[in-house]
Amino acid sequence: MSDNQHNILPEDQFSFKDIVLKLVSFKDLILRNWKILILAIIVGTGTGYLFEKFTKEPPLYIAKIVFNMENGGGGGGGGGLQDLASAFGISAGSSSGANLFSGDNFLELLKTKNLYNRAVLTKVNVNGKNVIFGNYYLKKSGILEEELENDQAIQTFKFEHDSYETATPNEKSRVRLVQAYLMPNTVVANDSKKASFLTLAVTSRNDTLSYIWANLYLKVVTDFYKETKTQKTRELRDLIKHRVDSLKKELYYTQNAAARYADQNQQIIVQEGLIQQQRLQTNSGQLQGMYFEALKNLDNLNFSMAKETPLLTRIDDAELPISPEPDPTKKGLVIGSILGLLLAIIYVAFKETLSEIKTN
Numbered sequence: 001m002s003d004n005q006h007n008i009l010p011e012d013q014f015s016f017k018d019i020v021l022k023l024v025s026f027k028d029l030i031l032r033n034w035k036i037l038i039l040a041i042i043v044g045t046g047t048g049y050l051f052e053k054f055t056k057e058p059p060l061y062i063a064k065i066v067f068n069m070e071n072g073g074g075g076g077g078g079g080g081l082q083d084l085a086s087a088f089g090i091s092a093g094s095s096s097g098a099n100l101f102s103g104d105n106f107l108e109l110l111k112t113k114n115l116y117n118r119a120v121l122t123k124v125n126v127n128g129k130n131v132i133f134g135n136y137y138l139k140k141s142g143i144l145e146e147e148l149e150n151d152q153a154i155q156t157f158k159f160e161h162d163s164y165e166t167a168t169p170n171e172k173s174r175v176r177l178v179q180a181y182l183m184p185n186t187v188v189a190n191d192s193k194k195a196s197f198l199t200l201a202v203t204s205r206n207d208t209l210s211y212i213w214a215n216l217y218l219k220v221v222t223d224f225y226k227e228t229k230t231q232k233t234r235e236l237r238d239l240i241k242h243r244v245d246s247l248k249k250e251l252y253y254t255q256n257a258a259a260r261y262a263d264q265n266q267q268i269i270v271q272e273g274l275i276q277q278q279r280l281q282t283n284s285g286q287l288q289g290m291y292f293e294a295l296k297n298l299d300n301l302n303f304s305m306a307k308e309t310p311l312l313t314r315i316d317d318a319e320l321p322i323s324p325e326p327d328p329t330k331k332g333l334v335i336g337s338i339l340g341l342l343l344a345i346i347y348v349a350f351k352e353t354l355s356e357i358k359t360n
């Protein structure tokens with residue numbers, strides 16, 4: 001068998017030499033048709049630019065706040081406060097929000113309409129003026145000019161009440177409408193599995209709007225957290241405070257009565273009169289002891305409430321001005337130029353192959 005027969009490869013296999021020859025042939029093909037390729041890149045780039053120009057949306061601004069929510073201390077007051085709570089018919093065990101704000105429960109809680117109802121109707125300070133956030137959102141979000149441009153009723157609508165409980169049915173309906181636009185653009189997530197930090201990201205077409213809503217929403221969540229976490233202690237504290245006020249009033253009345261009786265009967269020698277004076281003094285002493293004990297319990301409850309109150313720590317705060325997200329027009333230019341180049345290469349390759357077929 002000859003050497004030439006050994007060097008012949010099957011038709012379905014390529015040698016390294018064949019690959020090099022193909023690459024050289026492809027390079028020559030590109031150089032011969034460079035004008036077509038350049039023209040195709042220009043056309044593709046222009047097409048991508050025009051497509052992005054006519055379909056381009058307003059720039060988006062993302063306000064991000066990284067924070068950590070720490071739970072307050074447990075029971076806080078020890079057995080003494082638990083006994084005191086039991087005397088008033090209140091459980092002083094773990095707070096009602098002990099499990100509500102743990103793990104995934106906290107992230108699901110952030111999506112509830114109750115928080116949005118509070119936040120949308122809350123007044124915020126904008127350039128020194130207090131305005132209802134819902135009105136500011138309708139004005140600055142751009143939905144009146146884009147998504148709701150055909151809704152004539154909402155074009156002149158304004159929220160008048162700053163509480164959901166006192167809002168009219170029409171206002172409540174508009175709150176739900178604003179909520180529908182805010183919820184998808186308000187995201188709280190744990191970006192790092194190794195840390196307990198949470199990131200609140202708010203996206204809108206206005207940087208100031210994103211900044212205000214991020215801070216407002218976080219404040220509403222924090223206030224709700226504190227109210228729920230310390231609910232039992234606050235109820236007990238209110239009862240004790242009412243008791244302190246009542247005892248104080250009764251103590252001052254008894255002390256004044258004892259003083260008046262002593263002034264009016266300075267020369268008293270009748271035993272019955274002395275007994276009455278002693279009774280007033282005894283009642284005053286007893287009330288004074290009860291008052292000091294109630295005052296002590298109130299101080300303990302205030303301390304317990306401060307201990308139970310959760311602490312929100314902002315790790316990384318949002319700041320104005322906020323830079324807009326990258327312009328998608330640049331992406332359109334790149335994609336258009338690449339598609340133009342690929343189509344041009346396919347065209348010249350097809351043309352070259354067709355020419356070879358005709359020649360053969």
